[in-house]
Amino acid sequence: MTSPDGSRRPRYLHVRGQLVERIRSGAWAPGQPIPSEFDIAREFGVSQGTARMAVTALVAENVVVRRQGLGTYVCEHTQEEEYARFSSVFDGERRRIATDTQSRQAVVAGANRTERRDLNLAAGAKVLRIRRVRTRDGTPFILETVSVPAALFPGLAQRETLPATLYELYQKSYGVLVVRAEERLTAIAADRAAAKTLRVAAGAPLLRIERTAFALEGRPVECRVSLCYLADAHYLARLK
Amino acid sequence: MTSPDGSRRPRYLHVRGQLVERIRSGAWAPGQPIPSEFDIAREFGVSQGTARMAVTALVAENVVVRRQGLGTYVCEHTQEEEYARFSSVFDGERRRIATDTQSRQAVVAGANRTERRDLNLAAGAKVLRIRRVRTRDGTPFILETVSVPAALFPGLAQRETLPATLYELYQKSYGVLVVRAEERLTAIAADRAAAKTLRVAAGAPLLRIERTAFALEGRPVECRVSLCYLADAHYLARLK
DNA sequence: CAGTGGTCTAGACCACGTG
DNA sequence: ACGTGGTCTAGACCACTGC
Numbered sequence: 001m002t003s004p005d006g007s008r009r010p011r012y013l014h015v016r017g018q019l020v021e022r023i024r025s026g027a028w029a030p031g032q033p034i035p036s037e038f039d040i041a042r043e044f045g046v047s048q049g050t051a052r053m054a055v056t057a058l059v060a061e062n063v064v065v066r067r068q069g070l071g072t073y074v075c076e077h078t079q080e081e082e083y084a085r086f087s088s089v090f091d092g093e094r095r096r097i098a099t100d101t102q103s104r105q106a107v108v109a110g111a112n113r114t115e116r117r118d119l120n121l122a123a124g125a126k127v128l129r130i131r132r133v134r135t136r137d138g139t140p141f142i143l144e145t146v147s148v149p150a151a152l153f154p155g156l157a158q159r160e161t162l163p164a165t166l167y168e169l170y171q172k173s174y175g176v177l178v179v180r181a182e183e184r185l186t187a188i189a190a191d192r193a194a195a196k197t198l199r200v201a202a203g204a205p206l207l208r209i210e211r212t213a214f215a216l217e218g219r220p221v222e223c224r225v226s227l228c229y230l231a232d233a234h235y236l237a238r239l240k
Numbered sequence: 241m242t243s244p245d246g247s248r249r250p251r252y253l254h255v256r257g258q259l260v261e262r263i264r265s266g267a268w269a270p271g272q273p274i275p276s277e278f279d280i281a282r283e284f285g286v287s288q289g290t291a292r293m294a295v296t297a298l299v300a301e302n303v304v305v306r307r308q309g310l311g312t313y314v315c316e317h318t319q320e321e322e323y324a325r326f327s328s329v330f331d332g333e334r335r336r337i338a339t340d341t342q343s344r345q346a347v348v349a350g351a352n353r354t355e356r357r358d359l360n361l362a363a364g365a366k367v368l369r370i371r372r373v374r375t376r377d378g379t380p381f382i383l384e385t386v387s388v389p390a391a392l393f394p395g396l397a398q399r400e401t402l403p404a405t406l407y408e409l410y411q412k413s414y415g416v417l418v419v420r421a422e423e424r425l426t427a428i429a430a431d432r433a434a435a436k437t438l439r440v441a442a443g444a445p446l447l448r449i450e451r452t453a454f455a456l457e458g459r460p461v462e463c464r465v466s467l468c469y470l471a472d473a474h475y476l477a478r479l480k
Numbered sequence: 481c482a483g484t485g486g487t488c489t490a491g492a493c494c495a496c497g498t499g
Numbered sequence: 500a501c502g503t504g505g506t507c508t509a510g511a512c513c514a515c516t517g518c
Contacts (some may be wrong), residue, residue: 008495010506036484047508052485062480068485069515085480090424091299181479184330186470187445189425205427205445210474228427235425237477239326240303248514287489292504309496358506422492429515 015044015054020216021064023074026175031076034064034078062179063216073127076165077175086167086181088215089142092232093096099134099141101164106130108150115147118212128157133197140198146224149161152176156163166222167213178222184210185235192225198229207235241419252293253285261296262473263314264456266415271316274304290321298391302419303456310442315417317407318455326407326421326453329382332472339374339381342405348390358452358463368397373437380438406462407453409425416455418462424450425475430467438469447475 022028041051055072066072066095084121089097111119111127129145136144148165153174159160163169174229195202206227213222262268281291298304306312329337334377351359351367367387374382386406390397393414403409410416426448435442445466453462
């Protein structure tokens with residue numbers, strides 16, 4: 001099969017692209033079922049097996065989830081799911097640690113060098129920076145700075161309140177679906193400001209997490225730096 | 241289809257199990273091609289599509305790799321591949337850091353509490369503990385203690401030399417194929433001994449990595465603790 | 481019960497890497 | 500040219516879920 005532009009692309013990848021477009025545009029909303037594999041097959045004039053391959057690709061990309069006997073649903077960043085997928089901090093008994101977000105501050109500024117590189121922005125581009133403290137059982141636990149391209153989230157800076165789980169907001173208000181992230185970790189000594197906020201001694205060892213989050217088609221949409229004081233806690237990474 | 245014990249299992253999972261058994265037993269050696277999908281289909285009396293599903297499951301489990309036009313090969317832990325899969329430390333330019341292993345020391349001892357939990361060992365079981373220092377450009381970089389069940393690797397303690405890439409040894413000499421690992425990370429302050437070995441100041445922030453490695457069917461086969469001084473370097477984790 | 485995803489067949493042809 | 504994995508069809512039936 002030859003596509004309109006002359007390049008040879010498997011049919012299932014063409015179908016996948018069409019499905020992604022409908023999800024990106026909001027025609028198929030988060031948490032809602034997409035058409036059945038048979039319906040997709042009929043609409044695009046392919047067999048069920050081919051429609052299934054297209055859906056399987058989206059499952060692998062964390063864009064949809066299959067529920068046997070029910071249907072296939074557009075991924076939804078609920079608070080719970082977002083923690084399960086993107087929060088990697090666990091306690092001594094290997095349970096995921098729940099945090100609350102206590103204080104916030106949001107400003108628009110020119111992107112710095114790290115932000116321009118991680119978010120793939122041109123010089124002079126603006127970012128919205130959100131600074132916040134996350135607490136565990138009421139005590140400061142993580143000091144976090146979240147940066148997003150201002151152009152991608154119009155009006156976000158003017159909001160009076162921001163939810164703890166930002167990806168839900170990105171998705172529901174801006175149609176930006178975070179599907180993947182990379183985190184770069186280092187151990188650093190707490191400087192005075194961080195030590196004061198986290199209520200630890202200056203020089204205490206902190207885990208510094210620098211995250212870059214990616215949306216559909218690999219587009220970087222957020223970077224954040226988190227400083228954590230991990231007393232009786234750890235970060236969990238799964239290899240392959 | 242009903243299997244001999246009466247449970248209903250998809251045929252492709254039955255085929256997958258048979259393939260795993262041949263790899264585990266060494267009948268199909270690391271780095272060697274397994275039979276083609278058509279040959280597998282013929283042998284087990286299933287269609288190519290079903291044989292393909294069985295192979296796809298093994299690909300997802302990191303047991304085999306497909307090479308288009310060539311065949312499907314049993315995964316091999318070569319030095320290069322092992323670094324690419326299990327080494328997560330990168331330099332400031334985001335290149336993977338190569339390390340050399342400079343000094344080693346191996347002892348057999350009773351498993352401690354952490355080892356018993358991570359390796360799923362009974363009280364009184366013995367482990368082989370390997371202590372070693374890994375260097376970067378000649379300077380100490382990672383201080384590492386590797387623990388494996390002594391019963392699983394007979395004769396390993398008596399070896400005069402050990403390679404830098406242990407998983408290659410586990411696989412080639414003992415038929416133990418590491419397919420997955422979990423790493424638990426914390427930031428700690430260097431104690432005197434670690435500081436001296438790594439040539440940093442006592443109290444310097446170190447990244448502590450506690451790894452558990454799993455073989456086929458989820459069996460834990462190794463745990464290791466690594467202390468890294470990450471000057472101009474970071475640990476990379478990929479989320480989903 | 482109807483409708484969904486999950487498994488399975490027996491073919492066919494294509495794209496790729498090697499000889 | 501050959502054999503491999505990769506794509507694709509047009510069916511079929513099974514297993515699960517909710518009504």
